[in-house]
Amino acid sequence: xxxxxxxxxxxxxxxxxxxxxxxxxxxxxxxxxxxxxxxxxxxxxxxxxxxxxxxxxxxxxxxxxxxxxxxxxxxxxxxxxxxxxxxxxxxxxxxxxxxxxxxxxxxxxxxxxxxxxxxxxxxxxxxxxxxxxxxxxxxxxxxxxxxxxxxxxxxxxxxxxxxxxxxxxxxxxxx
Ligand code: S3P
Numbered sequence: 001x002x003x004x005x006x007x008x009x010x011x012x013x014x015x016x017x018x019x020x021x022x023x024x025x026x027x028x029x030x031x032x033x034x035x036x037x038x039x040x041x042x043x044x045x046x047x048x049x050x051x052x053x054x055x056x057x058x059x060x061x062x063x064x065x066x067x068x069x070x071x072x073x074x075x076x077x078x079x080x081x082x083x084x085x086x087x088x089x090x091x092x093x094x095x096x097x098x099x100x101x102x103x104x105x106x107x108x109x110x111x112x113x114x115x116x117x118x119x120x121x122x123x124x125x126x127x128x129x130x131x132x133x134x135x136x137x138x139x140x141x142x143x144x145x146x147x148x149x150x151x152x153x154x155x156x157x158x159x160x161x162x163x164x165x166x167x168x169x170x171x172x173x174x175x
Contacts, residue, residue: 004174005075005097006167009084009149011139012120013112014102015160016078022160027173029074034065034083035118041065046080050121059086070096074174082122085145094150098170101149102163105156106136 006023008016017033024031039045042061049058062080066089069077077097084090084099093099104112110132113123126134146152153166167173 002172002174003098003170004073005070005077007093007097007099008076008078008102009090009093009099009146010081010102010155011104011109011135011142011146012081012123013109013116014081014104014155016102019102019160019163020076020078022164023076023167026164026168027074027076029076030072032069032072032075032077034062034069034077034079037069038062038065038080041068045119047119047121047124063087063089066092082142084148085142090145090148094148098151098167099149100151100153100163100167101146102155103146103152104154106132106139108156109135109139 008020010016020031020033023029035046038049038061042049046058049061059082062083063086066079066083069075070092079093084093090099113120113135114127114131116123123131123134151166151170153163158166
Protein backbone atom coordinates (compact mmCIF):
# COMPACT_ATOMS: atom_id res chain seq x y z
CA UNK A 1 0.00 0.00 0.00
CA UNK A 2 1.18 3.49 -0.78
CA UNK A 3 2.75 5.32 2.19
CA UNK A 4 1.49 8.90 2.38
CA UNK A 5 2.99 9.91 5.71
CA UNK A 6 5.53 8.73 8.24
CA UNK A 7 5.20 8.98 12.02
CA UNK A 8 8.46 8.92 13.99
CA UNK A 9 7.93 7.74 17.54
CA UNK A 10 10.15 7.20 20.56
CA UNK A 11 11.15 8.55 23.95
CA UNK A 12 12.16 12.18 24.53
CA UNK A 13 15.67 12.72 23.23
CA UNK A 14 15.61 9.82 20.77
CA UNK A 15 16.31 12.05 17.76
CA UNK A 16 12.87 12.08 16.11
CA UNK A 17 13.14 15.71 14.99
CA UNK A 18 16.70 15.31 13.71
CA UNK A 19 15.69 12.27 11.65
CA UNK A 20 12.53 14.03 10.50
CA UNK A 21 14.44 17.04 9.19
CA UNK A 22 16.88 14.78 7.36
CA UNK A 23 14.01 12.80 5.79
CA UNK A 24 12.43 16.06 4.65
CA UNK A 25 15.58 16.72 2.59
CA UNK A 26 15.99 13.13 1.39
CA UNK A 27 12.38 12.53 0.37
CA UNK A 28 11.41 16.09 -0.51
CA UNK A 29 8.38 15.73 1.78
CA UNK A 30 6.99 18.19 4.35
CA UNK A 31 8.10 17.89 7.95
CA UNK A 32 6.00 18.56 11.03
CA UNK A 33 7.44 18.56 14.54
CA UNK A 34 4.32 17.87 16.57
CA UNK A 35 5.60 19.85 19.59
CA UNK A 36 6.21 22.95 17.40
CA UNK A 37 2.85 22.44 15.70
CA UNK A 38 1.21 22.21 19.14
CA UNK A 39 2.72 25.52 20.22
CA UNK A 40 1.72 27.23 17.00
CA UNK A 41 -1.78 25.75 16.99
CA UNK A 42 -2.56 26.59 20.63
CA UNK A 43 -0.51 29.80 20.72
CA UNK A 44 1.41 28.79 23.84
CA UNK A 45 4.49 26.85 24.89
CA UNK A 46 4.27 23.24 26.05
CA UNK A 47 5.82 24.31 29.35
CA UNK A 48 3.12 26.90 29.88
CA UNK A 49 0.34 24.56 28.74
CA UNK A 50 1.46 21.92 31.28
CA UNK A 51 1.71 24.53 34.03
CA UNK A 52 -1.73 26.01 33.35
CA UNK A 53 -3.75 22.94 32.36
CA UNK A 54 -1.88 19.83 33.53
CA UNK A 55 -0.86 16.69 31.65
CA UNK A 56 -4.35 15.26 31.08
CA UNK A 57 -5.47 18.35 29.17
CA UNK A 58 -2.16 18.32 27.27
CA UNK A 59 -2.83 14.73 26.13
CA UNK A 60 -6.30 15.62 24.90
CA UNK A 61 -5.01 18.64 22.98
CA UNK A 62 -2.17 16.51 21.59
CA UNK A 63 -4.62 13.84 20.44
CA UNK A 64 -6.61 16.45 18.54
CA UNK A 65 -3.59 17.61 16.55
CA UNK A 66 -2.58 14.03 15.77
CA UNK A 67 -5.90 13.55 14.00
CA UNK A 68 -5.36 16.87 12.21
CA UNK A 69 -1.93 15.99 10.81
CA UNK A 70 -3.00 12.42 9.99
CA UNK A 71 -4.56 13.66 6.76
CA UNK A 72 -1.46 15.47 5.43
CA UNK A 73 0.17 13.89 2.38
CA UNK A 74 3.90 13.41 1.76
CA UNK A 75 4.59 14.44 5.34
CA UNK A 76 6.96 13.23 8.03
CA UNK A 77 5.66 13.78 11.56
CA UNK A 78 7.97 13.71 14.60
CA UNK A 79 5.62 13.01 17.50
CA UNK A 80 6.11 13.95 21.17
CA UNK A 81 7.50 11.13 23.34
CA UNK A 82 4.17 10.43 25.04
CA UNK A 83 1.95 10.79 21.98
CA UNK A 84 1.67 7.10 21.01
CA UNK A 85 0.86 6.08 24.59
CA UNK A 86 -2.50 7.76 25.14
CA UNK A 87 -6.01 6.99 23.87
CA UNK A 88 -5.95 5.16 20.53
CA UNK A 89 -3.19 7.39 19.13
CA UNK A 90 -0.91 4.53 18.09
CA UNK A 91 -3.76 2.87 16.18
CA UNK A 92 -4.61 6.16 14.47
CA UNK A 93 -0.98 6.55 13.41
CA UNK A 94 -0.71 2.93 12.25
CA UNK A 95 -3.87 3.33 10.19
CA UNK A 96 -2.73 6.55 8.56
CA UNK A 97 0.92 6.00 7.84
CA UNK A 98 4.18 4.18 8.40
CA UNK A 99 5.16 4.24 12.08
CA UNK A 100 8.81 4.00 13.04
CA UNK A 101 10.08 3.53 16.57
CA UNK A 102 13.59 4.85 17.22
CA UNK A 103 14.58 2.50 20.04
CA UNK A 104 17.37 3.60 22.38
CA UNK A 105 18.74 2.26 25.65
CA UNK A 106 17.96 3.95 28.97
CA UNK A 107 21.65 4.88 29.30
CA UNK A 108 21.82 6.57 25.89
CA UNK A 109 18.59 8.46 26.56
CA UNK A 110 19.83 9.60 29.97
CA UNK A 111 23.09 10.83 28.48
CA UNK A 112 21.23 12.78 25.80
CA UNK A 113 18.64 14.21 28.17
CA UNK A 114 21.12 15.30 30.79
CA UNK A 115 22.04 18.33 28.70
CA UNK A 116 18.70 19.16 27.08
CA UNK A 117 18.33 21.77 24.35
CA UNK A 118 14.65 22.26 25.04
CA UNK A 119 12.32 22.51 28.04
CA UNK A 120 10.59 19.22 28.81
CA UNK A 121 8.19 19.56 31.76
CA UNK A 122 8.28 15.85 32.63
CA UNK A 123 12.02 15.80 33.29
CA UNK A 124 12.60 19.40 34.35
CA UNK A 125 14.97 19.52 37.33
CA UNK A 126 15.92 15.82 37.12
CA UNK A 127 19.52 14.72 36.72
CA UNK A 128 21.88 11.87 37.58
CA UNK A 129 20.27 8.79 39.11
CA UNK A 130 16.88 10.45 39.45
CA UNK A 131 16.81 11.02 35.68
CA UNK A 132 18.06 7.50 34.94
CA UNK A 133 15.40 5.93 37.18
CA UNK A 134 12.65 8.10 35.74
CA UNK A 135 13.59 7.12 32.18
CA UNK A 136 13.77 3.44 33.11
CA UNK A 137 10.28 3.46 34.65
CA UNK A 138 8.66 5.61 31.99
CA UNK A 139 10.20 3.62 29.17
CA UNK A 140 8.87 0.32 30.52
CA UNK A 141 5.42 1.90 30.79
CA UNK A 142 5.64 3.22 27.23
CA UNK A 143 7.37 0.41 25.36
CA UNK A 144 4.21 -1.70 24.92
CA UNK A 145 2.89 1.23 22.85
CA UNK A 146 6.14 2.02 21.03
CA UNK A 147 6.45 -1.68 20.19
CA UNK A 148 3.24 -1.47 18.16
CA UNK A 149 5.11 0.58 15.53
CA UNK A 150 5.37 -1.05 12.11
CA UNK A 151 9.14 -0.60 12.06
CA UNK A 152 11.28 -0.87 15.19
CA UNK A 153 14.92 0.06 14.70
CA UNK A 154 17.78 0.20 17.16
CA UNK A 155 19.04 3.76 17.37
CA UNK A 156 22.06 2.67 19.41
CA UNK A 157 23.29 0.77 16.35
CA UNK A 158 21.76 2.58 13.42
CA UNK A 159 22.69 6.17 12.64
CA UNK A 160 20.48 8.64 10.78
CA UNK A 161 21.78 7.26 7.45
CA UNK A 162 20.70 3.74 8.43
CA UNK A 163 17.21 4.95 9.30
CA UNK A 164 16.94 6.79 6.00
CA UNK A 165 17.86 3.60 4.11
CA UNK A 166 15.34 1.50 6.07
CA UNK A 167 12.60 4.00 5.34
CA UNK A 168 13.45 4.20 1.67
CA UNK A 169 13.24 0.40 1.53
CA UNK A 170 10.09 0.13 3.66
CA UNK A 171 7.54 0.23 0.91
CA UNK A 172 5.97 2.43 -1.62
CA UNK A 173 6.47 6.04 -0.67
CA UNK A 174 4.05 8.46 -2.32
CA UNK A 175 5.65 10.20 -5.32
C1 S3P B 1 6.69 14.51 26.18
C2 S3P B 1 7.65 14.70 25.20
C3 S3P B 1 7.88 16.00 24.56
C4 S3P B 1 6.63 16.89 24.64
C5 S3P B 1 6.13 16.97 26.04
C6 S3P B 1 5.80 15.61 26.64
C7 S3P B 1 6.54 13.15 26.77
O1 S3P B 1 8.26 15.80 23.21
O2 S3P B 1 5.62 16.40 23.79
O3 S3P B 1 7.11 17.63 26.81
O4 S3P B 1 5.51 12.89 27.39
O5 S3P B 1 7.45 12.30 26.57
P1 S3P B 1 9.72 15.22 22.74
O6 S3P B 1 9.64 13.73 22.76
O7 S3P B 1 9.84 15.75 21.35
O8 S3P B 1 10.73 15.75 23.69
